[in-house]
Amino acid sequence: MAKGRGGYGGFTGGMPGNMNNLLKQAQKMQKQMEEAQTALEEEVVTATAGGGAIEVTMTGKKVLTSVKIDKDAVDPEDVEMLEDMVMAAVNEALKKVDELSEEKMAKFTRGVGGFNGLF
Numbered sequence: 001m002a003k004g005r006g007g008y009g010g011f012t013g014g015m016p017g018n019m020n021n022l023l024k025q026a027q028k029m030q031k032q033m034e035e036a037q038t039a040l041e042e043e044v045v046t047a048t049a050g051g052g053a054i055e056v057t058m059t060g061k062k063v064l065t066s067v068k069i070d071k072d073a074v075d076p077e078d079v080e081m082l083e084d085m086v087m088a089a090v091n092e093a094l095k096k097v098d099e100l101s102e103e104k105m106a107k108f109t110r111g112v113g114g115f116n117g118l119f
Contacts, residue, residue: 029108036104043100047092050085058093060100 043060053073057066067089073082 033105033108036108040101040104043097045093045096045100047089047096049089049092054082054085054089056086056089056093058090058097060097062094062097064090064093 040060044057044065045060046055046057048055050070050073053070055066055068056064058064067086069082069086073085075081
């Protein structure tokens with residue numbers, strides 16, 4: 001092969017300008033995603049069940065931090081109902097964290113339709 005200007009075929013061994021810009025954009029996006037993930041982990045959600053008789057609090061990392069049960073919700077004759085209300089409140093809190101996560105990360109996943117299978 002004949003050497004052309006700047007090496008073989010004009011390629012100097014450095015990264016072409018568009019690839020360099022693409023890499024910088026990808027690094028910037030990765031940093032922003034990490035910041036959004038950290039912010040999400042610091043979020044706190046609260047959910048209730050049984051008309052407010054049960055209240056649970058959970059972090060964005062899906063760690064249950066608080067369970068409050070109104071004394072009127074405690075019926076020794078119907079423990080199953082209390083269990084169901086606690087489960088409903090926890091599931092609602094999990095759903096809220098998932099929705100919050102989708103909301104915070106949507107700006108990063110929009111517009112990458114061709115890459116959906118990769119992420």
